[in-house]
Amino acid sequence: MYSHPSINLAEVIAFHGHFCPGLASGIRLCEAALERLGGRAEDEELVAIIETANCAADAIQFILGCTYGKGNLIHLDRGRNVYTFLRRSDRTALRMTCLPQPDDMTAEQKALVARIRAGRASAKDQAAYTALWEGRGYAVLELPLEALFRIEEIADYPAPQHARMEPSVACDNCGALVMASRLSEVGGQRLCAACAPERDVDGLTVTAIGVVRSELSPDSPPRVRSARSRLEIEPVYADALLGLEPGRHIDVLFYFDRSSDVVPLLQRRYGDPANPPSGVFALRSPRRLSPIGVTRVQILEVEPYALVVSGLDAWDGSPVIDVKPAG
Numbered sequence: 001m002y003s004h005p006s007i008n009l010a011e012v013i014a015f016h017g018h019f020c021p022g023l024a025s026g027i028r029l030c031e032a033a034l035e036r037l038g039g040r041a042e043d044e045e046l047v048a049i050i051e052t053a054n055c056a057a058d059a060i061q062f063i064l065g066c067t068y069g070k071g072n073l074i075h076l077d078r079g080r081n082v083y084t085f086l087r088r089s090d091r092t093a094l095r096m097t098c099l100p101q102p103d104d105m106t107a108e109q110k111a112l113v114a115r116i117r118a119g120r121a122s123a124k125d126q127a128a129y130t131a132l133w134e135g136r137g138y139a140v141l142e143l144p145l146e147a148l149f150r151i152e153e154i155a156d157y158p159a160p161q162h163a164r165m166e167p168s169v170a171c172d173n174c175g176a177l178v179m180a181s182r183l184s185e186v187g188g189q190r191l192c193a194a195c196a197p198e199r200d201v202d203g204l205t206v207t208a209i210g211v212v213r214s215e216l217s218p219d220s221p222p223r224v225r226s227a228r229s230r231l232e233i234e235p236v237y238a239d240a241l242l243g244l245e246p247g248r249h250i251d252v253l254f255y256f257d258r259s260s261d262v263v264p265l266l267q268r269r270y271g272d273p274a275n276p277p278s279g280v281f282a283l284r285s286p287r288r289l290s291p292i293g294v295t296r297v298q299i300l301e302v303e304p305y306a307l308v309v310s311g312l313d314a315w316d317g318s319p320v321i322d323v324k325p326a327g
């Protein structure tokens with residue numbers, strides 16, 4: 001039966017909620033860290049850097065005292081079974097990489113695991129699975145460490161910063177206390193990341209088909225429309241103008257390319273403090289999660305590579321991303 005002077009198996013299992021091979025593997029990781037790096041972290045003297053958050057993480061928190069709350073448990077979300085333990089005092093680190101284990105399950109056991117993972121297990125299957133998993137966990141407790149892990153000692157490991165202690169400041173919108181460094185300053189207000197998230201620029205793409213030429217600029221008063229703007233269309237897209245004629249109305253979609261990356265979800269119409277806060281989707285504000293403007297204008301002239309329009313409120317230099325007939 002497994003025993004270690006610094007590890008109370010029953011308490012670790014109670015903390016995790018069940019016994020499984022992942023927890024057993026975590027217990028063995030801790031055993032190596034305790035032996036090679038010294039005792040558990042009462043404060044932040046030991047740091048655990050885990051590259052996947054699985055059952056082993058609970059053993060590490062419970063046995064080594066490396067926890068989210070203290071800031072000495074760092075999760076790098078790479079899905080790798082690699083665990084690095086760092087002793088801050090001399091910056092010695094122990095890196096442990098889980099080794100593939102021999103495939104020793106019977107065909108029957110594999111079929112059972114498949115039924116469990118597919119959600120097609122009976123109550124009898126569940127009991128058999130629990131027994132199988134616990135048995136495999138106990139086997140992990142008995143194997144030599146070298147059979148479970150590749151163990152490397154790394155000298156002078158770059159120590160992550162100590163957990164940051166900083167004052168909390170109330171968000172001017174929701175009133176929640178927030179780490180001061182996580183607030184964004186927006187129009188004289190200090191807002192948290194829930195009230196003013198940063199725009200997510202991943203994934204979607206739009207194409208600039210041209211550029212706005214106008215007398216309007218960031219210095220122009222709000223809500224002004226230009227009597228005459230030119231949409232200069234990239235020559236490669238010239239054929240796409242076929243069918244547009246003077247006098248017709250079109251919707252011009254353009255990009256607010258000078259908009260801030262931080263977007264308050266509540267804003268005041270025209271930025272006027274006299275107006276009550278409105279949700280950004282209820283406003284035409286340029287400060288939006290997808291910073292796209294759409295304005296209905298009338299075509300004055302159609303040129304080979306340009307449209308001259310009246311009624312556009314886009315600033316000079318704004319990328320044009322689409323033009324379509326007014327519905």
Ligand SMILES: [Zn+2]
Pocket residue numbers: 016018019020022023055
């Ligand atoms: Zn588990």
Ligand SMILES: [Zn+2]
Pocket residue numbers: 171172173174175176191192193194195
């Ligand atoms: Zn807030």
